[in-house]
Structures are given as structure tokens and as C-alpha cells.
Amino acid sequence: MTTAVVTGLGVVAPNGLGTEDFWKATLDGRDGIGQITRFDPAPYAAKRAGEVLDFDSSEHISVRLLPQTDISTRFALAAADWALVDAEVKPSAHIDYDMSVVTSNAFGGFEFTHRELRKLWSKGPEHVSVYESFAWFYAVNTGQISIRHGMRGPSKALVAEQAGGLDAIGHARRTIRQGVGLVVTGGVDSALDPWGWAAQLSGGRVSATAYQPFDVNASGYIPGEGGAILVVEELAAARRRGTGQVYGAITGYASTFDPAPGSSRPPALRRAIELALADAGLTPTQVDVVFADAAGDSALDLQEAEALSAVFGPSGVPVTAPKALTGRLYSGGGPLDVVAALLSIRDSVIPATANVDEVPADYRIDLVRGEPRYQTVSHALVLARGKWGFNAAIVISALGD
Amino acid sequence: MRKAITTDDLRHILARCVGIEEDGELEGEILDQTFEALGYDSLALMETAAVLQREFGVVIPDDELFNTDTPRALLDRANRAVANAG
Known part of the structure; x- marks a missing residue:
């Protein structure tokens, strides 16, 4: 491959x-x-x-x-x-x-x-x-x-x-x-x-x-x-x-589409995450950080938090959203998060999410806040949702030897 | 009789609507260089023709426009239209 x-x-x-x-x-x-x-x-x-x-x-x-x-x-x-x-x-x-x-x-x-x-x-x-x-x-x-x-x-x-x-x-x-x-x-x-x-x-x-x-x-x-x-x-x-550097590899990717509004079927973000992890050949425990879509809307934030705890367990993975500092950039948002994920791998640090004072307890996510968190990052999951039902998930990995 | 379009008029139009490097890029002998050599594509030519129509009232059909391959040819074609308009 x-x-x-x-x-x-x-x-x-x-x-x-x-x-x-x-x-x-x-x-x-x-x-x-x-x-x-x-x-x-x-x-x-x-x-x-x-x-x-x-x-x-x-x-x-x-x-x-x-x-x-x-x-x-x-x-x-x-x-x-x-x-x-x-x-x-x-x-x-x-x-x-x-x-x-x-x-x-x-x-x-x-x-x-x-x-x-x-x-x-x-x-x-x-x-x-x-x-x-x-x-x-x-x-x-x-x-x-x-x-x-x-x-x-x-x-x-x-x-x-x-x-x-x-x-x-x-x-x-x-x-x-x-x-x-x-x-x-x-x-x-x-x-x-x-x-x-x-x-x-x-x-x-x-x-x-x-x-x-x-x-x-x-x-x-x-x-x-x-x-x-x-x-x-x-x-x-x-x-x-003979390139100077390899920042990392794109090891998994999936996109899904939400059911129509009012449908009894669940939103499709969770399935995008599961498919991207399967594509990368990873179990949830191997993921070191999630760069969330982070809609900033309570219904959508809860929906994303539920998808994350369903896959990773309650507070089972560090989650961050550096986009709180830039605003949502539409098509630029996901790629900018991928850049941040690659640099997290390079520098062994997870940036914090700004502007958050209190996370509702029922979100059950480990949101990185305040200071960056210094830790090794081998695999990062990046998520993005587009209005009207688009979901995309990508896995970025450190290059093995 | 309407006024003929001069080389300087064309220079200014090119500078304004399709961009030129700082002072002097189009100052020298540009008349017989091809548009291609000057870095202008067919859209740049259309944009130039649109300005000629707007400011000098000359209409050059697209097929004839695309047969003019140098600033001199374009200027000649435009000035024929000026003369015909009397």
C-alpha cells in the first residue's frame, strides 16, 4: 500500500x-x-x-x-x-x-x-x-x-x-x-x-x-x-x-452524510469517526488527540461530545479546538486543523481551546483548556462538519520507523 | 471624425485592466511583440477590448479580436473601427 x-x-x-x-x-x-x-x-x-x-x-x-x-x-x-x-x-x-x-x-x-x-x-x-x-x-x-x-x-x-x-x-x-x-x-x-x-x-x-x-x-x-x-x-x-521533512502521514479518512432532519436515525458523525479509524487500522485507545469540529452551538456541541464519548468512552481522549482563536474558516478550517495536528505530532504538544469557562458535565469530554498539554502525539483525529449534513474525519499519524 | 487611439492609450488600458510590472514594463517597443510573449492570454485580450468599447466606442467582434496577435494589430483594428465610425 x-x-x-x-x-x-x-x-x-x-x-x-x-x-x-x-x-x-x-x-x-x-x-x-x-x-x-x-x-x-x-x-x-x-x-x-x-x-x-x-x-x-x-x-x-x-x-x-x-x-x-x-x-x-x-x-x-x-x-x-x-x-x-x-x-x-x-x-x-x-x-x-x-x-x-x-x-x-x-x-x-x-x-x-x-x-x-x-x-x-x-x-x-x-x-x-x-x-x-x-x-x-x-x-x-x-x-x-x-x-x-x-x-x-x-x-x-x-x-x-x-x-x-x-x-x-x-x-x-x-x-x-x-x-x-x-x-x-x-x-x-x-x-x-x-x-x-x-x-x-x-x-x-x-x-x-x-x-x-x-x-x-x-x-x-x-x-x-x-x-x-x-x-x-x-x-x-x-x-x-530527498525532501527535508515529513510532517506525518494521512492514515485514515471517511466522510458521511447525516439523515434528513426529523429522521429517527442518528447523526452520522460517529460513523465517520469509526470508519476513519478502521481505515487507519487503529483502535480508539491508540488516538492521542481529537481536533473537534467544535460548532459552538449547544445542540451541535452535545451531538459531537456524544459521538466522541460513544467511540472513546467518557473523557476517553483529549479534545481540543484551536479554531476558537481564528473563527470557523469553512473550507480552510479542516486543513488548518490538520496543520495543527501535524505540529502537535512534531512538537509533542496539544494546544488548548480558548474562550471556554465551563463545559456542561453531560458532555463528558476531556477538553484541553488553559495551557497547552505536553505529551507525545502519534495519532490525531481531525473532525469537521459542514452545514446541511456533511461529516468528515481524517487520521494523521506520526511516521513510524 | 473621432480621435484615433494612440499607443499610449493602449498602454494605459493594458496597465489598468490586466496588470503590468512597475514603471517601464510596457515602455519599450511593445507594439510588435506578441500578446503571448507579453504574458497576455485571451481573457486579457477580451478585457482590453471591453475597455476599448467602453471608452472609445469601438466594437471588435471576438473572432477578429483573437486574430490580432500584437498590440500593433489590435491598435490598427481598433483605429479602423474609429475611422469607419467617422
Whole structure:
């Protein structure tokens, strides 16, 4: 069996630009959430978000690409560049059809589209940029990364709200198993313009106050922007290439779909966890940490806690949600958690979950709070749920000898 | 008679709508370089044609547009349209 390993990381997060900045902020408990600055949020019920404030597009994106890219695509292109540099991959030294791109996206280019729609209604159709034809589109990040680096292997875009980022990484592993040597994968989202914000608020789960997953006072989530891009390679190929580091292996993956609302059947998150563990060939006792979906909604938090105690036993595994510091990043959320899981393995530390004062006793979960917990991490389970029933689970493992 | 479109007009349009490197990238002899060599794809050409239509009122059908492979050819085609419009 081939082994898919992660050899490069690229991060654009509200609490850190670049992998190590993000990781330090995560361990230090530094958040990236504040009053929205991108537009005036005064008329909206919720006014706080996890914005990426220190990203200068002209510093990271070529002038030819600026007129044709939404901010989310600029994040994705920069993160992909950083991941390739981190992996010491020179795409020009690889066969073009032996490199693929598989990313997830939940929103498309909202801000770009908002600007073009404004031109359409205020000035007329002849003023709409021709680049709107693809700048809005869910597959645009996959396409732009593919074009930029000459990656012509089988490529995809997956859409499943917050679960999609893990689906993309799962599909990257499948692509490696199909014989492609290298896959650029992950997810990035941003929709922090007035129209994108209205769309996010219409989902009904955005908190007007704070993102406190698993807390007695959970009141919804704070949205953020950004995400992570990873370089995934087949282990033997990475070793032949002489790569600097292998962060870990993608050893298990599963996705499930919830039954229709009102159904007597149980939610399908537990089944996703069990299938991913079975796929990895692990028993629950071998898992050292769970990076939870952490919806920040009491019904959904309870549902996740019940799935975890059903599989691992009451308080049977450390659980954490570093996303309390960034907000939920939609397609970027799962990949950013996978980055955190890989760094937990590297540094033998589980980051804490911020903003939680009291966990309801009936959740029966061992939520890591306050300080990071220093311990060896060999296997990490990462979970993500997307609105309307998507569940994804992925197992990340330290590379054995 | 409407005013002809100059090389500088085209330069400014290219700079504005499809992006150019800092000062000077399009300053030299660009007229006879191919769009491909200048780094402009078919969409960049369409975007440029849209601005020409908006600001100079010239309409260049897509099939003819894609047959213009250099800034000089595009300028000639656009100025023929200006002349015909009288």
C-alpha cells in the first residue's frame, strides 16, 4: 500500500501569517478575532470576525494576477507557494502530469463578485470584468494553483461547507494512491464583504458575541477567513526526492452524510469517526488527540461530545479546538486543523481551546483548556462538519520507523 | 471624425485592466511583440477590448479580436473601427 505523507505546509490564518506564526499564536492562545475592519459592520447583528489583517497582496501576488483574483484566491496562491517552498519542491523539476491540485472552497470569490455586481447595476454590463467569469468560482483556487505551477495531473475542487477541506485532503490521498507523485491540497475561504457577510449571517449560526465551543454559554461561531495548503506526496517518492521533512502521514479518512432532519436515525458523525479509524487500522485507545469540529452551538456541541464519548468512552481522549482563536474558516478550517495536528505530532504538544469557562458535565469530554498539554502525539483525529449534513474525519499519524 | 487611439492609450488600458510590472514594463517597443510573449492570454485580450468599447466606442467582434496577435494589430483594428465610425 502506498503511504501519503505531508511534506509542506502553507498557512494564512487570522492569528498568524505563515505556519510558525500561526503555531506560536495557537500555543500562546493569541486570537485573531476582532471588530470587522474590511467594511462598516454597524448595520449588522454580528460585527466580529477573524480577519487576516497583515496580508499585503502586492507583496505576494504578481501584478498580472491581481486584476483577476479575489482575496480568497490570493490567500490560496500565497499559501500554496509557501507550502511548496517548505517542501523544497521545484515544480519545474517534476513531470507536469505527475502533480495534481485538489482544494476545497465553500464561498468562491465573494468580494470580487460583489464589486462586479455593483458595477453591473450601477454602470451597466459592459463594465463587468471578464475575469468575473472564473474569479467567483469554487474551482478557481485549484485552477490558479495548477496554472501557476504547471500542475496538470488529475485535479478537483470539493465543496462541503466546513467539511470540504478534510474531503479535499482525503481525495488528495486517493489521488496519490492512483499513482500521482505529488498533490497540492487544502482549502481557503474568505467572504468578508457586506454581501458575503449577509450570506454568512443568513446561515443562522453566527454569534454576535463570542465563539465559545463546548461552553455552557455557547452562542454560535465567529466566522474567519484564510486556511491552509499542504503538499502531499507518496512516501517513497518523497524520500527519493530527498525532501527535508515529513510532517506525518494521512492514515485514515471517511466522510458521511447525516439523515434528513426529523429522521429517527442518528447523526452520522460517529460513523465517520469509526470508519476513519478502521481505515487507519487503529483502535480508539491508540488516538492521542481529537481536533473537534467544535460548532459552538449547544445542540451541535452535545451531538459531537456524544459521538466522541460513544467511540472513546467518557473523557476517553483529549479534545481540543484551536479554531476558537481564528473563527470557523469553512473550507480552510479542516486543513488548518490538520496543520495543527501535524505540529502537535512534531512538537509533542496539544494546544488548548480558548474562550471556554465551563463545559456542561453531560458532555463528558476531556477538553484541553488553559495551557497547552505536553505529551507525545502519534495519532490525531481531525473532525469537521459542514452545514446541511456533511461529516468528515481524517487520521494523521506520526511516521513510524 | 473621432480621435484615433494612440499607443499610449493602449498602454494605459493594458496597465489598468490586466496588470503590468512597475514603471517601464510596457515602455519599450511593445507594439510588435506578441500578446503571448507579453504574458497576455485571451481573457486579457477580451478585457482590453471591453475597455476599448467602453471608452472609445469601438466594437471588435471576438473572432477578429483573437486574430490580432500584437498590440500593433489590435491598435490598427481598433483605429479602423474609429475611422469607419467617422
